[in-house]
Amino acid sequence: MRETDKELKACAARLKLTFIRDNLEDLLKSATENKMTVREALAFLFGEEIRRRNANRCSLWMSGAHFPVIKELRDFDLTFQPSIDPGLFREMCSLEWVGNGENVVLVGPPGVGKTHLAIGLGVSAVRAGMTVRFFSAKDLIEVLSKAYSEGVFENKLKEINKSRLLIIDELGYTPLSPVQTQLLYHLVALRYEKKSVIVTSNRPAGQWELFMGDKAASNAILDRLLHHCTAIAIKGESYRIHEGRMRKFKKTKAKEVGAENTQTS
Ligand code: ADP
Numbered sequence: 001m002r003e004t005d006k007e008l009k010a011c012a013a014r015l016k017l018t019f020i021r022d023n024l025e026d027l028l029k030s031a032t033e034n035k036m037t038v039r040e041a042l043a044f045l046f047g048e049e050i051r052r053r054n055a056n057r058c059s060l061w062m063s064g065a066h067f068p069v070i071k072e073l074r075d076f077d078l079t080f081q082p083s084i085d086p087g088l089f090r091e092m093c094s095l096e097w098v099g100n101g102e103n104v105v106l107v108g109p110p111g112v113g114k115t116h117l118a119i120g121l122g123v124s125a126v127r128a129g130m131t132v133r134f135f136s137a138k139d140l141i142e143v144l145s146k147a148y149s150e151g152v153f154e155n156k157l158k159e160i161n162k163s164r165l166l167i168i169d170e171l172g173y174t175p176l177s178p179v180q181t182q183l184l185y186h187l188v189a190l191r192y193e194k195k196s197v198i199v200t201s202n203r204p205a206g207q208w209e210l211f212m213g214d215k216a217a218s219n220a221i222l223d224r225l226l227h228h229c230t231a232i233a234i235k236g237e238s239y240r241i242h243e244g245r246m247r248k249f250k251k252t253k254a255k256e257v258g259a260e261n262t263q264t265s
């Protein structure tokens with residue numbers, strides 16, 4: 001290794017430019033081969049360092065979000081759910097609302113893509129440089145209740161509240177006690193008009209008080225969540241059932257074609 005390369009590596013290490021430090025020879029080779037000017041070479045080196053940092057940060061935040069699976073917004077077939085207004089969908093996908101501390105509430109029967117959309121929005125938000133935390137409603141309530149009983153509720157609230165976007169998935173399947181409803185209220189109130197929340201639920205908002213043990217807290221939750229909010233009621237058919245039917249259809253078709261082939265051969 002040339003003496004100047006050693007010095008450059010030491011400088012990169014000192015400045016914590018780890019990608020440049022570890023890939024200096026290759027980067028310089030590429031700059032030389034592409035006959036870059038000094039300015040171009042500097043822009044290239046710094047650009048590569050930033051690109052790698054962003055990629056590292058993105059994968060760190062992606063695992064920190066605790067998504068149960070990765071779903072992409074681009075894989076969501078909007079034509080299958082005509083009850084979702086395409087304009088509203090595009091606005092939701094723009095994530096502008098996260099910047100404004102607004103919320104998204106997705107309600108509808110099982111299988112219509114509520115969790116897919118919530119995760120898809122979360123994944124896009126991480127890629128756009130935002131921190132996200134995904135919870136199933138059941139897990140979130142358990143975490144809050146445990147912290148409350150151990151006397152560390154405030155700390156837990158602060159910890160959960162750090163994420164730019166909080167996703168609460170499948171609210172409504174598990175009934176909440178009065179205390180659990182109040183704990184959830186504290187979290188929603190803390191984020192109100194500051195940090196965004198996505199809630200998915202199998203029940204329309206008007207029915208939430210039926211599974212929330214404290215009516216006043218339930219109303220207060222709804223009030224804050226819905227104040228600055230994109231609320232979408234998905235009314236369509238279950239995609240799971242649709243997929244199951246398509247699989248069956250394809251199998252039958254394959255059998256028919258197989259039978260035809262044996263007849264003609
Ligand atoms: P929900 O949360 O409403 O019960 P999910 O989001 O879990 O439904 O969707 C069930 C399955 O169907 C998932 O694998 C999801 O990716 C898929 N899915 C649902 N709706 C769509 C859609 N419109 N386009 C593509 N895949 C979909």
Ligand code: MG
Nearest residue numbers: 114115116170
């Ligand atoms: Mg779901």
